[in-house]
Amino acid sequence: GENVEQHPSTLSVQEGDSAVIKCTYSDSASNYFPWYKQELGKGPQLIIDIRSNVGEKKDQRIAVTLNKTAKHFSLHITETQPEDSAVYFCAASGSGTSYGKLTFGQGTILTVHP
Amino acid sequence: DTEVTQTPKHLVMGMTNKKSLKCEQHMGHRAMYWYKQKAKKPPELMFVYSYEKLSINESVPSRFSPECPNSSLLNLHLHALQPEDSALYLCASSLSPREGGNTIYFGEGSWLTVV
Numbered sequence: 001g002e003n004v005e006q007h008p009s010t011l012s013v014q015e016g017d018s019a020v021i022k023c024t025y026s027d028s029a030s031n032y033f034p035w036y037k038q039e040l041g042k043g044p045q046l047i048i049d050i051r052s053n054v055g056e057k058k059d060q061r062i063a064v065t066l067n068k069t070a071k072h073f074s075l076h077i078t079e080t081q082p083e084d085s086a087v088y089f090c091a092a093s094g095s096g097t098s099y100g101k102l103t104f105g106q107g108t109i110l111t112v113h114p
Numbered sequence: 115d116t117e118v119t120q121t122p123k124h125l126v127m128g129m130t131n132k133k134s135l136k137c138e139q140h141m142g143h144r145a146m147y148w149y150k151q152k153a154k155k156p157p158e159l160m161f162v163y164s165y166e167k168l169s170i171n172e173s174v175p176s177r178f179s180p181e182c183p184n185s186s187l188l189n190l191h192l193h194a195l196q197p198e199d200s201a202l203y204l205c206a207s208s209l210s211p212r213e214g215g216n217t218i219y220f221g222e223g224s225w226l227t228v229v
Contacts, residue, residue, distance in 0.1 A: 032216050043118075043204055043220040044157065089156050093218075099211045100145055101170060102218060104156030 002027040004092050006105025014113050019080050021108045023090035024072040030092040033066060033073045034102070038087045047088075048075070080112045117141050118221035120205050126227045129195060135224045137188040137205030144210040146188040147218065148180060151202040157220075163188060164210050195228045202226075 003026040013019050025033075031052035036044035050057045050064045050073065057064050061080075066073040077084060087109050091102040118139045127133045139146065145164045149157040162170035163182040177199075179191040188205055202223040208216055 034217065036220070043120075043202075043222040046217065046219060049217060091156075093216060100147060100162050100164075100208060100216060100218065101159055102149075102157070104158075107154075107156055 002030055002092055002094070002101075002103040004090060004103050004105040006090050006108060008108060009106065010109045010111070012111045012113065013080050015080060015082060017080055019075075019077045019084070019110055019112075021075045021088055021090065021110075022072060023074070023092075023105050024070075025092040025103075026071065027092070027094065028068075028071065029094045032093045033064070034091050034093075035062075035064060035075050036089045036091065036104075038089065038107075040086075044089060077110075080110075082112050082114050085110055085112045118205055118207055118219055120203075120221040120224050122224060123222070124225045124227075126229060127192065127195065128229055129197070131195075132191070132193045134192065135190040135203055135205075135226070137190075137221060138186055139205075139207040139219075139221075140186060141207060141219070142185075143207035143219075144185055144213065145208045146182060147204075147206040147208075148178075148188070148190050149204040149206060149220075151204055151223070153201075157204055161190075192226070195226075197228050200227045 006023045034049035037047045038044045063076040087107045090105040148160040151157040161180045166182045181189040204223045205221045208218045
């Protein structure tokens with residue numbers, strides 16, 4: 001089955017700095033890669049996603065890049081703010097019998113210091 | 115805000131109790147999911163329903179029994195649970211494969227404590 005590795009496990013930055021979280025996946029059939037933000041006591045919130053036919057996607061301060069050949073994808077947050085502090089999860093899923101089956105990375109605890 | 119609503123938000127139950135978790139979505143999604151999340155761990159898939167039929171069961175013990183009464187509702191019936199089943203139970207929904215989408219939206223979860 002799919003295996004997703006996520007690094008780093010913790011990330012501490014100063015307000016205004018950029019933050020980068022990286023993930024690698026094992027199954028070349030995976031074609032959908034979402035990123036979730038989870039605040040304490042809440043469910044995961046989708047913040048951005050990318051499909052395998054696209055190399056990069058941006059939404060305001062958040063961007064995701066995908067390298068299918070190397071099987072890795074990254075989340076980039078620019079101009080970080082204290083409210084960006086949360087746990088971030090990357091995930092991967094495929095089609096067919098793997099449809100809807102998200103395999104998550106272990107998560108990154110992001111702390112943005114004012 | 116999430117459009118997947120879960121009740122109750124918190125549940126404490128004894129090992130001999132029978133209880134149910136409920137989930138509702140009004141996004142017209144035909145795929146619904148149950149995930150389990152332990153503290154400081156990522157969510158893990160339990161069940162997938164597509165068009166009200168169970169399509170994936172990730173070898174979940176029979177003390178967890180899912181039910182999809184209609185396209186908007188998803189229940190998880192709990193019976194004879196163990197303390198190690200204490201976790202955050204997340205409901206999610208998405209378009210079905212037939213509809214061409216797989217963006218999955220999560221609810222806020224139900225915190226379950228088994229005593």
